[in-house]
Amino acid sequence: MLVVDSIEVFYGEFQALFGVSIEVAEGETVAIIGANGAGKTTLLRTIAGVLRPRSGQVRYRGMRIDGRPAYAVTRLGVAMVPEGRKIFPSLSVRENLLIGRQSRRKGPWSLERVFDLFPVLRERADFPGIDLSGGQQQMLAIGRALMSNPDLILMDEISLGLAPVIVRELYETVQEITRAGTTVVIVEQDVTRSLQVADRVYCLLEGEVSLSGRPADVSREQISLAYFGV
Amino acid sequence: MDWAGTIVQGLLLGGFYALYGIGLSLIFGVMRLVNLAHGDLIVCAAYLSLVLIEVTGLPPLLTLAIVIPVMFGLGVLLQRGVLNRVLGSGPMPPLLITFGISIMIQNGLLLTFTADTQRLPAGSLETASVPIGGLATVGVLPLLNMAIAILAIIGLQQFMGRTDLGRAFRATSDDPTTAELMGIDSRQIYGLAMGASLALIAVAGILLGMRTTFGPSDGPARLIYAFEAVIIGGLGSLWGTFAGGLLLGVAQSIGAAINPGWFQLAGHILALLVLAIRPTGLFARTRDL
Numbered sequence A: 001m002l003v004v005d006s007i008e009v010f011y012g013e014f015q016a017l018f019g020v021s022i023e024v025a026e027g028e029t030v031a032i033i034g035a036n037g038a039g040k041t042t043l044l045r046t047i048a049g050v051l052r053p054r055s056g057q058v059r060y061r062g063m064r065i066d067g068r069p070a071y072a073v074t075r076l077g078v079a080m081v082p083e084g085r086k087i088f089p090s091l092s093v094r095e096n097l098l099i100g101r102q103s104r105r106k107g108p109w110s111l112e113r114v115f116d117l118f119p120v121l122r123e124r125a126d127f128p129g130i131d132l133s134g135g136q137q138q139m140l141a142i143g144r145a146l147m148s149n150p151d152l153i154l155m156d157e158i159s160l161g162l163a164p165v166i167v168r169e170l171y172e173t174v175q176e177i178t179r180a181g182t183t184v185v186i187v188e189q190d191v192t193r194s195l196q197v198a199d200r201v202y203c204l205l206e207g208e209v210s211l212s213g214r215p216a217d218v219s220r221e222q223i224s225l226a227y228f229g230v
Numbered sequence B: 001m002d003w004a005g006t007i008v009q010g011l012l013l014g015g016f017y018a019l020y021g022i023g024l025s026l027i028f029g030v031m032r033l034v035n036l037a038h039g040d041l042i043v044c045a046a047y048l049s050l051v052l053i054e055v056t057g058l059p060p061l062l063t064l065a066i067v068i069p070v071m072f073g074l075g076v077l078l079q080r081g082v083l084n085r086v087l088g089s090g091p092m093p094p095l096l097i098t099f100g101i102s103i104m105i106q107n108g109l110l111l112t113f114t115a116d117t118q119r120l121p122a123g124s125l126e127t128a129s130v131p132i133g134g135l136a137t138v139g140v141l142p143l144l145n146m147a148i149a150i151l152a153i154i155g156l157q158q159f160m161g162r163t164d165l166g167r168a169f170r171a172t173s174d175d176p177t178t179a180e181l182m183g184i185d186s187r188q189i190y191g192l193a194m195g196a197s198l199a200l201i202a203v204a205g206i207l208l209g210m211r212t213t214f215g216p217s218d219g220p221a222r223l224i225y226a227f228e229a230v231i232i233g234g235l236g237s238l239w240g241t242f243a244g245g246l247l248l249g250v251a252q253s254i255g256a257a258i259n260p261g262w263f264q265l266a267g268h269i270l271a272l273l274v275l276a277i278r279p280t281g282l283f284a285r286t287r288d289l
């Protein structure tokens, strides 16, 4: 479904990704792990069309999408739950969710269905989105992405800064989302948590893929080496 | 001094500044762009109307039906063809480009229409007035302008608050990168915002052109009035900008009543006082567009 083919990505003169290749099949949940600054967010932002690779390709369902603007990629069915949640501050909870409709895609997700998935959002629908707690904001960011009726959803560190019970709850909904057939790419520093839900895992180290495989097939030592480089 | 009359006249004049200011703060709000050609585009709309009147013989008010869509289209073209290309490269390039456009418009108008001041022939409308509460008589044209300014604000608020496109405007204003990730084409939003801005000022430009004279070099003064309306009212609130425009008009009108030379000065002093005492403006809301 998604093929990232040896992309090199730069911020000005600084190279953040070196020939990174990953593949994601329809219906899979793929985890991308790696330490601070490894390039995980850069990889997601390149897939989503925010950044352009200097070389290499990103293909989605056989179409090249590198070089297309982010809004066009979203309209093809690739949604992002961005790092830091990025709730629109001047929009209410409901309005933040309704923004998801800008993808102009038809599908199963509606305001009501997102409210059923995260009932707390229904209770606070008319509050400003940024008045929610961190965990609720993360639910809102996931709900907003679902509202675009994506086929592929990219999630960037949804557990960051949240209490373990909330993280567990969020991961349960991630599994609900994957069960419904949506393909998920999940970026995490929380290795244990992400390996529990992933069908396959890639590890990034200083801008390169240092390990890939099925969670069952890779040992703790291999992961630790690929993650820290030592 | 006839205080009531002076203040009423000031309020009516302020209605024009309110529309100028709303147009300016709309684009600043959505894309953080300061359009230095704003005033010249106002004057441009009046000349456009003048040409239409001479060519077609239409009465000035009816030219609005043509000038508004033309200015809207011009705004979209200006944004998509020129300004969108330099957005995201810091505040300087858009400033320089709109400054250049301002000079081009002024010189273009000077070459085409000479430096003579013009006036749109409004016929009997020009002087038509209605008495209000026995205090003062007020012109029909500025009343019409005031009504349009109020309707424009209500319309914009409904649009921003209740429609998908309006929410997309606000999301883009908050965070354009994330808005794009949600499927919003920010460049299209910017084009529409500039179009809406120019459509609004077309109304003010034409109605004011029926009441007072205008010339090719009047743009910068109108830009300053627009700025002052926004400064006094505060960025981020349409009603604030509206009130700022009215206060500016009243200040100018009182200044002129005391001494005809103090017309502009009184407005500048009010704007400077607000800047010094309450830099966010008198009616700014902290969290909003």
Ligand SMILES: Nc1ncnc2c1ncn2[C@@H]1O[C@H](COP(=O)(O)OP(=O)(O)OP(=O)(O)O)[C@@H](O)[C@H]1O
Pocket: A011, A014, A016, A034, A035, A036, A037, A038, A039, A040, A041, A042, A043, A083, A189
């Ligand atoms: N806007 C930017 N400009 C310059 N360098 C950047 C920018 N964003 C990221 N980088 C650099 O690129 C590298 C990869 O950053 P990236 O954000 O992709 O890492 P990450 O794996 O997501 O890290 P984290 O786990 O902390 O989110 C880092 O060295 C970072 O400093």
Ligand SMILES: [Mg+2]
Pocket: A040, A041, A042, A083, A156, A157
């Ligand atoms: Mg990151």
